[in-house]
Amino acid sequence: MPGASKLGMPKQAGGPPLSGWRQPARRTAGYKSSSKGRREVFHEQGILFGYRHPQSSATACILSLFQMNNETLNIWTHLLPFWFFMWRFVTTLWMTDIQNDSYSWPMLVYMCTSCVYPLASSCAHTFSSMSKNARHICYFLDYGAVNLFSLGCAIAYSAYTFPDGLVRTTFHEYYVALAVLNTVLSTGLSCYSRKPVLWKMALAGHQVSSRANGRQDSTLEFLEIQKPRLCKLLRILAFAFPYTWDSLPILYRLFLFPGESAQNEAVLYHQKHVLMTLLASFFYSAHLPERLAPGRFDYIGHSHQLFHVCAILATHMQMEAILLDKTLRKEWLLASSRPLSFPQIAGALLLCIVFCLSNIIYFSAALYRNPEPELHTKET
DSSP states (O other): OTTHHHHTOOBOTTSOBOTTOOOOTTTOSSOOOSSTTOOOSSOOTTOOSOOOOTTBOHHHHHHGGGSOSTTHHHHHHHHHHHHHHHHHHHHHHHHSOTTTOGGGHHHHHHHHHHHHHHHHHHHHHHHTTSOHHHHHHHHHHHHHHHHHHHHHHHHHIIIIIOOGGGTTSHHHHHHHHHHHHHHHHHHHHHHHTTOEEEEEOEETTEEOBOTTTSSBOEEEEEHHHHOHHHHHHHHHHHHHHHHHHHHHHHHHHHHTOOSGGGGSTHHHHHHHHHHHHHHHHHHHHHOTTTTTSTTTSSSSSOHHHHHHHHHHHHHHHHHHHHHHHHHHTHHHHHHHSOOOOHHHHHHHHHHHHHHHHHHHHHHHHHHHHSOOOOSSOOBO
16 A cells, blocks of 8 residues: 555555554654645644544544543543533523523523533544544534534523613624524634645646646645645634624623623623633634644643633633523513513524534535545554
8 A cells, every 4th residue: 555654554465554553652743644745634733642543443532532642631621521511501401490481591502502512522522533534524513513602602691691781772683693694604614624625736846747638637635734824714713703793792891881780790700701712712723832842742731622621611601600690680681671582592593503514514525525545444
């Protein structure tokens, strides 16, 4: 098999590489494609060691949760909080009269979506090493879950946290509807950053011509490999815009509106939530500290782990703030605000799920329109 010797895979006599091959822990920085000039697919900036086999079986992926690799803490930093948020959701659900307490519906929606995104993230990090296509599909689903959570935040903010002066304004009336649109656009943009595209092959600065038909050869390659900085920017924008839209009422309340709602106990938690979100954004975009000391933070302490921790802490602070607003402002909100109806909440969620899944299915199908041969057998 071409390129097998470069990968360090043992061969059977006259046959393919052995299926039990494991990537040497210290001999290679990551999985490299066998095609000449192609960049690494599973390699992350500043992370040199600890990569799993790039075509692991589902069983091997699950077992990797209990083996130290550079994804282990990425998985557990969201899997454990998922159970914590699930416990809080189930407890709140048990104590709520769902049929008669319509005031609590937005809170239940928010708490449910806060369980979905860490679970989706854990699954994405767990099964992303099954193949190149599986990796991208896993993260498509992860992006969809994050955007569903974004809509859950908007629904809860609309119900409980809007500043006094913005309640029942035009902005308030269209706030959730535009949040639905944002989630659809964000999912599409983030999935597009992983889209496979055809690139003209080049060798020594000159385009290679096909011997068969005289045309220029092209190769199917992922956009994130050819233009990694552009793809990173697209993902940052895809998540920053919905978050900024969702946070407008909070920012207005914290910095511009000196009303009664700006003085309650929830404000401190809102401030902590904003701070932790900014810190999470920094770690996600900066690739620090591993960029300063490649190889030193491969297993513990790299930026994606810190990003996960900050994101979970931000969600915890946000949940506490919303619960406080829900309790402290209940009397005023019931008298002055127009609560979201069940059709409005269900319709927003349904539209978000349908259109986000449509985006995910479209971009997943694009991965298989021009399939490439698998490079080696799966690890079991």
